Amino acid sequence: MALFLLICLVLTARLWSQDDPWDVASLRAIEDSATYAQQVGRADQIGFSLGQQPFIANVLIWDQEGTLLYPTSDGFTPIRYELTALRIKEIETSRASAERPFWAPFDHRATKLLTCLHEANICLIYRRAELEQELGLESDALAKVTEPDRTALLAVMSLAVVITGAALLWGLRPARPAPAAFELIADQFIARRGDLTVELTARDVAILDVLMKRDGAVVTKDDLYNVGWGRDFMPNSRALDQHMINLRQKLDPDKSRPHLIHTVRGIGYRLEV
Template sequence: MNRPLILVAEDDHSLRQGLIDLLEAENYRVCAAPNGREALELYQRLKPDLLLLDVMMPELSGYDLCREVRRHDSDTLIVMLTAKGEEIDKVVGLELGADDYVTKPFGLHELRARVAAVLRRQRKAPSLVDLSSTFIFGLAKIDRKAFTAEREGRRYKLSSRELTLLETFAAAAGEVLSRNDLLNAAWGVDYFGTTRTLDQHIVQLRKKIEVDPAHPAIIETVHGIGYRYKGQHQTDQISFGSKPE
């Protein structure tokens, strides 16, 4: 099996070199860039397996780079390096399609574990394109192959994580799913993180699914436990083996 290639985009020289040394010691192949523009060029030329992006970089920010990659690539893994205590950094990154984030300052053991966990989840994830192409979720039509949700004439892009959450909810319509259930389904049983990541994904997902995200009627919060998809019709139930209409 080829060793995963990781692109490190970080403008701080000392931190960038430290990340390179850490990842190479874990037997990953590593390429690195001091700014977002060079990182984009490396991504386009080398097609790495994972991007490790600092949010604040000269020429092209981590946000801009994540947005550019996700315009045509939903598979390459992206982990954002965010500022300590800046929750908005995490929310924006997740909304743009990042798979995970690490808050600065971070420990090397945490960074190592998060990178390994994200890569393991990718290897375990089933191919979505082999499933039936569309299904109904609440008032939205979900297109697996296009990674979109269409509701009331508007089309929203979905990240691979958001799509997996929708599939998990639809397969258990009406049932209460714990946060751990949802983390295991969308992030894997070896996820190294907190349920806050899930909650932030749900917030962003509601903006695309709910008529009034501030008062959700489709993905219901069950306090102290998790969430429930309030599917109303038999057609809301997902069929993983069925053929597209």
């Protein structure tokens, strides 16, 4: 029933959707939700799909009774980005309190966007810049969450921002310090984070350079081995993992700054500045 309703929404949205970037994004969200709705109960397949769609950071799926089906706390659930129990509860609360599907910023810089489709009991977390690129939109086209102007499309898609839901989402989230600016100066073998200057090795520079060039996308462990150790090196997961631990320590010696290098379990690493 939910999948049938999603298909109806897709067909109806295609009739109305034109050039508004939120129309395009909403249509894509419905199509992605339909895809993941067919994979319920197959955590490995969901994990594989996430790996093939770098513009989707994560997906959450509930059953009709409100029980979380994905991600789960047990079994093989290869989620690409960790979601804490508190964060999942925030999303669930926002979804339940909203009267209609909505878009909302998922982080304080709106680098990620949250959208929930009640009919399918699915929420998707998109990486905004990569979603814009995937949809062929201009950079920052989705940077500001606003309500679409056309009332006809609003009646069909109901994509206005839910102020109370967004406020609740932010209210439950603990305050985070503003991220320190990050700059890699490769020719000097240093990096700067705010007022912190870090001396780097040639391997540090090579790894950070490829991470930065991916602009937040995941870099696989094999690729990092290639740039850091060379293609003839026999991969040893502990060598790379230990190097990343040391590199994180250099870039945040007093553990007072937001995470810069994120582990993507089973795949590799990504840099978020």
